[in-house]
Amino acid sequence: MEAEKNISEKKIQELYDKLKKDAELAGYYLNPTVDFTKQLVRSLIINQMRYGYQACPCRLASGKKEDDLDIICPCDYRDADILDYGACYCGLYVSEKILKGEIQLQSIPERRPPEEQRKKAKTTTQKISEPLPYPVWRCKVCGYLCARESPPEICPICKAKKERFERFI
């Protein structure tokens, strides 16, 4: 526990910067209240030390990684919570509207299902209705998929050129 007290500001700043950069490249935002956000980042570092993975700072981790995969940050519930409430359960990730102060952060109910339900497979009813409106292309280098009339000039993921794409569907 001693080590947990001695987490340096530098280490927190490094993880903060990394999370911020990754978030913004993918269209997410960190909570703009930097002090609050750094507290959460600090908790992520502590969880990394305790459990060996960055369990959600606002939930009780079991300590068994395979049971906690869904709450490793960013958790499986982040996007649905940002959609419905403008922020993830912790308030670490927020929507553009929260970022700009257009809507206010509120308390967010726990979306994670109880343990028993988590173990059941999700069953839904998405049917594939043929024909599809566009062909699907696959990058042979990295597996990226997109649906367009023809492949992109360059793979947005691995930067391979158009000639490396193949028809997938």
Place this chain on the structure above:
Amino acid sequence: MEAEKNISEKKIQELYDKLKKDAELAGYYLNPTVDFTKQLVRSLIINQMRYGYQACPCRLASGKKEDDLDIICPCDYRDADILDYGACYCGLYVSEKILKGEIQLQSIPERRPPEEQRKKAKTTTQKISEPLPYPVWRCKVCGYLCARESPPEICPICKAKKERFERFI
């Protein structure tokens, strides 16, 4: 209209920089004739002020967002025009060949269908021919899909680790 005359160079530069960065991360290029490109960026800012969305600077917007979704920049026709002509309808986005001066910009015919046709659903004939050559993996955090023998080490979109992927197809 007064406000439209007073768009600062700083504001234009900011949007120019943002569009350029986003473009290049995904394998697109802004027109290298910077003065011309900044005129288009200025028009985007004007359209944002007029309509509340960045309608294409070279097309007449209806002012009803739901009817103009396909011409919000980057428009739905950009990629097909870059493929066929090396540039989008406006000349804002260009191909690598135009960028390097290997081919010249030409006049680009309007690809947007007339209003009536836009309202009809696209019907095509892409059949799913099973079996598919690779399994499709889904990132449980962000929904990213890719087709590979096994999931990537890290999700290229949200940076979640391989263990957060599930078999999708």
Place this chain on the structure above:
Amino acid sequence: MEAEKNISEKKIQELYDKLKKDAELAGYYLNPTVDFTKQLVRSLIINQMRYGYQACPCRLASGKKEDDLDIICPCDYRDADILDYGACYCGLYVSEKILKGEIQLQSIPERRPPEEQRKKAKTTTQKISEPLPYPVWRCKVCGYLCARESPPEICPICKAKKERFERFI
């Protein structure tokens, strides 16, 4: 051949920087032994001059681009080799574990199939078992596909907003 001797350090550094940046954005790593890596980068530049494409530095290129597409760097076999051995055939791209020195680089057997087999189509048995657990969304601007309850706020590839997504499957 004279030109090949005169490849400047600046040119090598430029390609090195580009490959490193592209790699890291997508979750890959260049070999941390910089001198070794720069030798490979230099070979890529030589192959570009010789063949007109960046054939793998560690394989014999045929000189016919259409026969060598699978070994243009990054090659079609990189990801499978990183998965199994922590590095691509050349050692240019490595896994995080190699990067951190947790596992050691070893000799990697050639995974590229013999010429005859390459020309045969891959046949596998991935069946689409309906129903799918999530709907698939398509960005109308760039064709990005993802499987989620609802589209993302912003397209991670082209930055188009959520309203530009359509239901694909």
